[in-house]
Amino acid sequence: MSAYPVVDVHQHVGPWPFFGRWGGIEENLRLMALRGIDRAIISSARAVVEDMVAGNTELAQSITGHPQLYGYVTVNPTLVELSSQELRRYEGNPQFVGAKIHTYYSGCSMSDPRLTAMVGVLQEWGRPLLIHTWGTGEVAALVVLAQRYPKLRIIAAHAGGDAWRLGIAAARSCPNLYLDFACSMPYRGAIARALGELGPERVLLGTDATLFDPLYVKAVYEHTQMSEAARALIMGGNAVRLFGLEAAV
Numbered sequence: 502m503s504a505y506p507v508v509d510v511h512q513h514v515g516p517w518p519f520f521g522r523w524g525g526i527e528e529n530l531r532l533m534a535l536r537g538i539d540r541a542i543i544s545s546a547r548a549v550v551e552d553m554v555a556g557n558t559e560l561a562q563s564i565t566g567h568p569q570l571y572g573y574v575t576v577n578p579t580l581v582e583l584s585s586q587e588l589r590r591y592e593g594n595p596q597f598v599g600a601k602i603h604t605y606y607s608g609c610s611m612s613d614p615r616l617t618a619m620v621g622v623l624q625e626w627g628r629p630l631l632i633h634t635w636g637t638g639e640v641a642a643l644v645v646l647a648q649r650y651p652k653l654r655i656i657a658a659h660a661g662g663d664a665w666r667l668g669i670a671a672a673r674s675c676p677n678l679y680l681d682f683a684c685s686m687p688y689r690g691a692i693a694r695a696l697g698e699l700g701p702e703r704v705l706l707g708t709d710a711t712l713f714d715p716l717y718v719k720a721v722y723e724h725t726q727m728s729e730a731a732r733a734l735i736m737g738g739n740a741v742r743l744f745g746l747e748a749a750v
Contacts, residue, residue: 505733506539508740509715511631511658511683511707514563515546515556526563528711529570536715538708539737540569540746544601544631548575557587564596571744573601573631578609578619588626598744599629604639611642620646624653629679629743635662640671647675654743656705659683665691669698679743681707683718692725701731705739 516523523546533541543564548556553575564570574591576584591597600623602616609616611634623630634643634657647655660680661668665688672678672695680703682692695704706722708715722735740746 506737506741506746507537508706508737508746509533509538509541509708509710509719510656510705510740510744511681512541512543512710512715513546513549513712514543514560517546517712518550523711526567526570530567532710532715533569536719538715538719540571540740541710542571542573542598542631542740542744544573544575549601549603550606553577553580553583553587557591561591561594561597568596570596571599571746572597573599575601575603576619576623577607578602578613578616579607581615581619581622584619585622588622592626598746599631600626601631603633605633605635611639611646617646617649620650620653624650629654629656631656631658631681633658634668635659635664637661637664637667640664640667643678644671644675647671647678651675651677653677654679656681656707656743658707660691660695663688666694669695672703673698676703679703679705679739681705682721683707683709683713685709685713692722693727696725696727696731701727701734702739704735705743706736 514526545556545560560572564572574587574597604611640661654677656679660682708718
């Protein structure tokens with residue numbers, strides 16, 4: 502066990518509509534134990550791709566009784582009122598610590614006015630947002646959102662994907678933007694560049710489990726040279742602070 506909590510801020514539970522690794526919450530727990538992850542913040546794949554309400558319900562049931570697991574309330578910007586009801590539904594549940602938006606599966610681009618309205622609701626809700634971010638256009642639109650809603654702490658999932666250099670630049674210009682580098686292929690030097698341009702305070706561990714074995718992305722973080730103080734922040738300390746988690750491992 503490490504001297505600091507290892508917190509994965511980007512996990513999923515349940516099946517996706519394509520080939521990959523997935524299962525019930527038992528698979529998340531198995532991989533966490535196998536790969537040395539102390540806590541995880543999880544969204545429901547069903548809530549993202551099929552049924553927001555049913556998926557959030559299943560997630561709440563799955564993480565109950567597992568204090569090392571936390572949840573994202575998945576919201577859909579095309580359904581602002583229903584999404585707002587979901588936020589109110591889980592705001593009293595201490596295991597739900599943030600919200601999740603997937604621009605592709607919701608059919609709502611980053612620059613869509615409906616997404617802008619949803620982000621405004623989330624700023625009022627007051628908990629961090631994890632948002633799928635991939636490509637130049639999405640990163641550019643995310644900067645506009647982050648600047649419009651500076652009190653909302655936003656995690657750019659995948660750090661912009663193949664536009665990760667722009668993702669780092671976006672975070673540099675927006676102090677409320679954070680990056681996780683979950684990916685299906687490693688971008689050489691991405692985390693080191695983020696450290697050099699941002700410092701360690703706004704980089705988080707995200708692995709995309711259970712689509713991928715978390716060993717894959719976690720190893721990229723572990724093989725990036727950094728001080729032990731920076732490593733403690735990135736691998737868990739930043740998440741503990743950002744989401745208000747208990748500090749004890």
